[in-house]
Amino acid sequence: MSYKLLIDGKLVDGKCQVDVINPADESVISASPVADATQLEKAVAAAAQAQLGWAATPLAERAACLRALGERVAAREADIARLITLEVGRPLPLAHFEAQLVQKSCAYYSEQRLDNEVLLDDEAMRVEVQRVPLGVVAAILPWNAPLYLAINKLAPAVLAGNSIVLKPAPTTPLSTLLLGELMADIFPSGVVNIITDQNDLGAALVAHPKVAKVAFTGSTVTGRKILSAAAEQLKKVSLELSGNDAAILLPDVDIAAIAPDLIFGAFFNSAQICAVIKRLYVPESRYDEICEVLAAGLSQAKTGNGLDPDVQFGPIQNAAQFDKVKGFLEEARRSGTIICGGEVPDGKGYFITPTLVRDVSDGHPLVDEEPFGPILPIIKYSDVDDAVRRANASPYGLGASVWSADSSAAQRIAARLEAGTVWVNQHCAIDPSVPFPTTKCSGLGVEAGREGLLEFCNLKVLNIKK
Template sequence: MSSVNKSTQPATLFDGPYYLSIAGKLLASKDSFDVVNPATGKVFAKAPSGTAGQLEEAITAAKTAFKAWSALKYEERQQYLNAYADELEKHRDQLARLLTEEQGKPLTTMAEPEVDQSISWIRQIAARPIPVEILEETDDHLVELHHTPLGVVGAITPWNFPVLLALWKVAPALIAGNTMVIKPSPFTPLSTLRFGQIAQSVLPAGVLSVVSGGNELGPQLTGHPDIAKISFTGSTETGKHVLRSAAGTIKRVTLELGGNDAAIVLPDADYRSIIPQLFWGAIGNSGQWCVGIKRLYVHRSFHREFVEAFVDYAKQQKLGDGFDPTVAIGPVQNKMQFDKVKSFLDDIKANGQKIVLGGDIDESRPGYFIPVTVVDNPSENARIVQEEQFGPIVPIIVYDDVEDAIERTNNSPFGLGGSVWGRDTKAAVAVAYRLETGMVWVNEIHTLGVDFPFGGHKQSGLGTEHGNEGRQLFTNPKTVLIRK
């Protein structure tokens, strides 16, 4: 195992090498793995493949650092986090370009905003302490509720928003007094490794470590007795494995899992004006987001006109390399997901469902590009309706009765998000209240904030992120009862 000296990189370029961040040091690894640019399908970098021993070292360092970090005053940890946000901001352009290169999303419309929101999130979370709550105070008795740190938090992060979804976990965990070890997705490890490297110049040794590697590291992290909590974002099936592994030590677990979110466009909706919001709600990030619109229910009275207008809008959006400033939609991130989305297209065609846009992949084109595909009124039991596609395919489904649309929306093992659209806001809100989801939007989509709890019902997750509820899940509620 070798360590390297920290060095300041140019603000807009970073070509590596990439290192693990462990115990305040940047460490090389014996082995590495390929990182592919999804716009070209070619390897453009090597990421360090951390060993079980290196992950163990990171956990030990985090456990050691916890004692001093948790003992700091809140204001002291706040200063550290704000300094970290300042340092990330200096490398903002570099991180955004790296994100586009490894993830594929358009630079100016998605990668740069992701990095900007991540930096802002750190500052906002740092400004929100969890106060001591007085539960009872009399002349002779005082009861206080404190929220104390848990210890070492293990984070396992996904490939669709690798910067944002990781720093969403880092900020509340660290400000509460915990330390953290992150295992990023092997499909998009570089931006996480990079912000881990940047952290080592700002944060005390061991407070934040990043160890990239294969899937074998996940069970070691989730089952480790010195990990107090796991925060996982990913698929529902993987989430089940995480939960089983964590059960052995009864550690706390937050799971943000898959979704099959529905949008219901009510009969009174001004549907033409909302088509851009609905389109990007479904196709943004090439459809690769857990709260993306996966099912779009429209009333029969305007179904035909809606489909035509939706397709017309979709045709205006350019598919291509995210570094091209004219591109609005990038590739699917990896070959595994590319093949999965292709299987949906094969199923749609095999079952004679009506494709009104897209559907055909240019196999001669390098990279993992799938054109925006619109499926017109597939049956309710179709795979594209029942399962999460996580790609740029959207089924537009006809309904006649709002009650039926609500029932069909709720008839799913998932319950992450949803949206309702209509001129009569009161009526739309009444529908929204009845959807079995962790969050629901009315006449808007994907509005998120540090004070808005984010989580799912059913098999879409366990626990929440954000808001007081999410921040408190990085703490232990400790009741202190005092006889005066």
């Protein structure tokens, strides 16, 4: 299959092509088009020209376009899921889950409204609050969940009356380009544009004077650069950045019952998700027992090509990240105790078997930093107050979780944790209808939910003297 850019309603070739690599076997999936600076200019110009007409389009018609896109994705779910598995490496059932989240996001936002709110209406004055579009949105996407993170920005942005330029990551462009093919005749020309690059167009897109807002998901390091560049023109910015999510097990947990959920919460997508468990705090009195149960459970999982129906965990997505995670693995061997996994199989593919590391604590790179790969440190604590203090000591604050047989007790601890989302007896439970806020060095703003929609609006007050 050939893939095209989407610029001004047309599917077009890039100025050159690059091969997209399957991380499971290092084979070439397909060639991807690559845009140049001229095509970026055309995409932004098309978006700017289309935006005013799109903003004037009744919201019901904009919502209908989203519903149509959701229906197209549903009809092509099998193809989309397979493509996600090929370029991301995620096991096929979880690739279907991502495609289904895209459908849910389209459905959810197609039901949202942006009605004016009357604050005051008396004999002297009428005050009305309106939510109006920003203009052109630039959405810069990562490689770990390319399609869901694309729709998380596209759906609320266009419903609010903005136009958008999407730039997927160079190592996972294909599923987003396929999405562009599906929507090319749904939205008016220029409302949605998709360009690709080789990590060389992001700065120009962020700095473009016709871009009113930048929506980015990725590392905190890159997020700081985007924020700094956007500040020159006082652009609006939403950033969903790195996480180092802590999970605290209270002493009363039924570890046998929750072990599968903990393993999934830590190793979903081979831990290449910003909001999976990155640090597991375990009561000292049960440390050995919990380590043994988790190691026994994780040792049963199979790592391999995501198209294999027996596989639970796939590869690291790209060679650069693979090398980074191997560095963390070497650190774990030097100064911790690996109790499960820790293998780098010979042969093709960027595989590291999911790894549990005990006998490490705060101050260790595995605990303080984010490997963004399948290595989980298990840290002992002596009392819950100490665990809360250590969990909150991180500069990151994306997510956290508390696990207990007593839900009320867990909720009391959850209220003390500094994170945008705190789950109780689960982790990384996401839904397009639920806001996903950021805090601390994990970002600015909110994705998903009603609040995620309002991130793509300006607040305007109409104040009328009678």
